[in-house]
Amino acid sequence: MAWKPVEQTAAALKSTGISPERQNHLERRKRDRTVVHWPVRFLGKGAAGAVDNVTQNLSSEGFFFRSNAVFAPGEAGVCILEVPGHDPKQLHPVLYLECRVRVVRVDAPGEDGLSGIGCRIEDYRFLPSVSQRYT
Numbered sequence: 001m002a003w004k005p006v007e008q009t010a011a012a013l014k015s016t017g018i019s020p021e022r023q024n025h026l027e028r029r030k031r032d033r034t035v036v037h038w039p040v041r042f043l044g045k046g047a048a049g050a051v052d053n054v055t056q057n058l059s060s061e062g063f064f065f066r067s068n069a070v071f072a073p074g075e076a077g078v079c080i081l082e083v084p085g086h087d088p089k090q091l092h093p094v095l096y097l098e099c100r101v102r103v104v105r106v107d108a109p110g111e112d113g114l115s116g117i118g119c120r121i122e123d124y125r126f127l128p129s130v131s132q133r134y135t
Contacts, residue, residue, distance in 0.1 A: 076102050
């Protein structure tokens with residue numbers, strides 16, 4: 001497979017009608033993102049000890065969500081993602097994915113007061129269930 005020069009790639013993107021801002025956004029992504037709205041709980045955050053959010057999108061390397069909690073770029077943490085199980089017998093309607101994550105992006109709060117938070121998944125493991133220590 002031959003590599004395409006950068007000029008050809010830029011010309012191809014321009015011909016699609018995608019704005020230059022969106023083109024830059026597309027080009028920096030290593031992995032495709034999928035729009036999913038899965039519950040995610042950050043452990044050890046805030047006075048309550050946990051912060052609940054919902055993902056906006058997800059890839060094999062990370063996810064994005066909006067929150068009113070304070071997160072800082074470079075911050076490391078642990079979270080639990082609730083992944084819907086597609087088990088016809090419903091033996092496991094939800095799978096729990098414990099992730100070690102690092103915050104890589106924090107967007108300024110929008111009109112709704114929520115900041116956009118991008119996290120990179122550094123490590124993960126599936127849990128058989130969520131124990132009381134995560135609730």
